[in-house]
Amino acid sequence: MTSLVTDTRPKPICGIDTWVPVAAEIIEITQENFNTLTFKMRFVEDIHRENYRFQSGQFNMLYIPGVGEAAISISSDPEETETIDHTIRVVGSVTRAIQRLGVGGIVGIRGPFGRGWPIDTLKGQDVVIVAGGIGLAPMRPAIYELLRKRDQFGRVMLLYGCRSPDDRVFADELEQWTEDESIQVLVTVDNATGGWVGPVGVVTNLLQRVRVNAAKTVVMVCGPPILNRVAAWQFLQLHVPPNRVYVSLERNMNCGFGRCGHCQYGRKFVCTDGPVFAFSDVAEIFGREEI
């Protein structure tokens, strides 16, 4: 049983030998929580705005000259071609350098890389999205796509968890999606600070609050390793077929095109075979430590 995804990935933009990035300007910064920001970027050259396309769930390598690169998921709508968003948790040298640049700063982009969410295979299916923390970032492009073609899908659920209400990313949009009721949004927090009256606990507890029709459900998960593992396991327990449970994984990335070896995951390269994997494609090693 292999994944249902067909390879229709857009070609990465690249200069000589792929290691020359394309310049983009930071045009807007939104503070999501204490260390996470969304950077809206716009390619400096018209030709790149015209040619650059990506699929939900793909990532870019963001480059700061003299500092290095970081693999960052694209968090904006794939139909929006004028700008692209990257939602970044500032934890390393590259992400700190991007933050320091501020609005007007120039960032190098190589990408898009990887295999995204199986949007084309979701028609007629219920879709359950499970995200933890910044794991919502690579989900947002998919959510936009689902909302745009809402009538093509069955029920769409978003189960999201984070440390506290203040740690939610895209908080305004979460509230808007909740009000719209076109998708069912459930948010849980580890610590109910402020005036939080919603669920408290781990994301996977939210599963008890939803009804899953295993025969026609596709699951998409992105979060820390423990969430990926437990969520995938729980949906398999509910008899969702393993080729309909998708997980986006994180690894050390350097080249983005399967050449540097860093992101190996057993038989796979996360940068080209993933980051989104059907559980059935990685079943023999999924959840194992230190693979």
Add this chain to the structure above:
Amino acid sequence: MTGVDQGVQDVWFLSMQGLGHMVSTLRDKMYTVVAPTARDGVITFAEIDSVDQIAAGVRDEMGPGKYRLIDDPLSRPFNYVVGQDSPKRFFFPPKLELVSMHIEGKRFVLDSTAPKPPKLAILGVRPCDLAAIHVQDRVFGYGDQATAERCETDSYYNLARKQSLLIAVNCTQPSSTCFCDSMGTGPRAKQGFDLSMTELGGGFILRAGSDDGRAIVSELPVREPSPSEVELGQLKIDQAIERMGRHLDTDHLMELFDEQIDHPSWDEVAKRCMSCSNCTMVCPTCFCSTVSDSNDLATDAATRTRHWESCFTHQFSYTTAGPVRGSTRARYRHWMRHKLGTWWHQFDSSGCVGCGRCITWCPVGIDITEQAHRLRHDRNTDHSQDEPIRERGLMV
């Protein structure tokens, strides 16, 4: 190397003196000639001007964690196998400045790009190393249009390979750490060479594998070999198979690794392994690299340099959550599973060619063939009570 013809191979005899002609012919054709030389007590590939620089009068002796180059006045050229050096670095340099650039206004301006590789003739490529070059061809997408379209080709590698002339020397004296016969790569070079040579005392049986190779032969003082000379060459290679130092059973290795993923021997290896990365540095197929940035303090230029990386280092798999493979056990297991197993899934070939370098140059003599044997030996012993792998993997 162009026009490789795996079918008809013309056969000649080249005298020992003729080897000198070969070197000068190659140099006349504007090749940078690289051949095995004796340097710092080890066989090392280096550029040569004349045939005298090819290592002779020495033989090698090796074992797990041991390498000695011994003076032996009677030894002819190629009376040794492989040192720590392989032809890998001529196509995939250990350190390569890919690009240098700076920001001007809102644009990246290129200051320099990767250098052009020299036009190389590598003389004395052992069959295992020849196979390793073809393994790396798959990794770097040599001649592959599909990867070229996705901007994934490595232009330095591709140009270096395209220009190169490979002259293989078949092995007649394998070392105690050799197991090319098990991996199907030697001791005879079967394909993918421009010329191949089998050493026979007074000279060489010479075969051409490409038009480029034939063009070189046409300028050499060769003669038709006698049937007994051809037979002797054959015999020496057959004897090499019998004297192969090690053996590795390659039957269903991936299944073996999947079954034995928690075998206690991984812990035993980890107790000895120093995670020094020697095995990956001497391996002729290891391709991992890291591109890092450096600044010029005088200007605003940033230089992006690619250098060899090893899966045995801490930073190799580092993410914000820490290294994926934090333990030596996991790193050794990853390396070995990749070499012999998952490489097949990634590149449709083995990642191991049986050159034995990882055994010889391991400071504590860890032996990949021994570990493979141990996993296989214990295969059907104590797994009856185990849960299926999938179940165990998911337990939380």
